[in-house]
Amino acid sequence: MTFPNHTVEKIGGTSMSRVADLRDSLFIGDRKGAELYHRVFVVSAFGGITNLLLEHKKSGTPGVYALFANDESGHDWLDGLTRVADAMRAAHAKVLDHPADLTAADEFVRERIEGARSCLFDLRRLCSYGHFRLSAHMMVIRELLSGLGEAHSAFVTTLMLQRSGVNARFVDLSGWRDETEHDLEERIRDGLDRVDLTSELPIVTGYAQCREGLMREFDRGYSEVTFSTIAALTGASEAIIHKEFHLSSADPNLVGEQAVRKLGHTNYDVADQLSNLGMEAIHPKAAKILRKAGIPLRVTNAFEPGDPGTLIDEAPGEVPGVEIVTGLDAYALSLFEQDMVGVKGYDQSVLEVLTRHKVHIVSKATNANTITHYLAAPLKPVRRSERDLAERYPGSEVTVQGLALVAAIGRDLSGLTVAQAGLAALQSAQITPLAVQHLPGSVDVQFIVPKDDRDAAIKALHRALIEQRKAEPHAPIQLHAGAEEQATPLSQTG
Ligand SMILES: Nc1ncnc2c1ncn2[C@@H]1O[C@H](COP(=O)(O)OP(=O)(O)O)[C@@H](O)[C@H]1O
């Protein structure tokens, strides 16, 4: 497999839902002839489709997979598949306008969804014979379902581009009706083997079926792993992730597009913290693949193709500064046990329980007799973890509290007194923090606040640590008086 000088570019689900807008900018724009090519596009499913196929990424609302896995839900999964088909048809109806393309896309959805339906149906029937256990096949089912979303979006994008005269090629790595077995690298090589990058534009599925199991290894956000593996394998000159907005100092939808600023340059350490807090600049495993291959990563605004966006590399910050404020809802699971003082092993038991229930740990804190884990997970597995811990330590007090964790992040926070300035900002916004955490030398300071204050806390911290520092971003942050006097009332912000 040899490739000319090329880039590998990924489009996430939110931007895919507006892929028709990208046709005349990102894909075609002013490009003519050979300039259209030398690029590999890796696409996610249209926004919301994977949530319907598996489960909602944030709320945990069951999709087809979760309904199928849950015996009690009877045949609800069949309705779930119908909902997926409807959502897929609605998504491609917004992208395609030629009747022949619409027919081809409708037919594609029908073939894949009905294929999956009979496959799952047969499996259910087979497993009613006792010798076959459904539980042994759940991971394969998850893989099969995930692939449907990306196969659909890649197929539709290919149709759209071909209709505009681009020599686009649908590269389906989802393994649909493919009897050969491959690991991830082989699957990619096999898919791209006969593609001529100088005259073809491959539109590759973000899901890749492989022996190791993309979902099993990487779970949600897996399309970035496919993307970075392709970039590494083909020796791309650059790996580019196209998003709905520039990677900004806070969520533009929350703080306002006018108030935020583009990061421009940051490093993988910051990107890791962002993924941990659910603001996925890039899947941490994908970042590792690119880092190892020495391929520069760029995060751009898909809708501003002329802008270079944000470069992510290994470089430390040039000057100290808070770069981004982000936050998420979390549960604090606390184990209070008087006998803990000086005894080891409690932490390990908590970790065992959290691992068993597949709960994501965002952060933790501990003192003489209490261990608190801040968890990002649906309530159900958190409650199960609480119950297991209470059984394991009957004399202890185990509690769960819903709250929010808001973090100020920057490559270099030295000398900025971010914790103090953040507390002052929260105080002026009349928010009482429940806890503050900062590891020495780390790139983030975390403020734990009441759940209902999450968005207000992000706005207040962004204003004090970033907006008000535009003029002199690297001076130590003003404490109390400054923060209080300059603060704009919250109601005036976006
Ligand atoms: N700091 C940030 N910069 C840019 N977008 C952000 C930020 N924090 C949160 N977001 C939100 O992330 C959402 C999804 O972004 P995007 O990465 O494009 O999703 P996807 O992975 O589906 O492509 C955007 O709609 C935006 O509101």
Ligand SMILES: N[C@@H](CC(=O)OP(=O)(O)O)C(=O)O
């Ligand atoms: N659609 C898949 C794969 C993916 O990576 O999507 P996104 O790029 O939209 O996070 C998911 O939701 O997990």
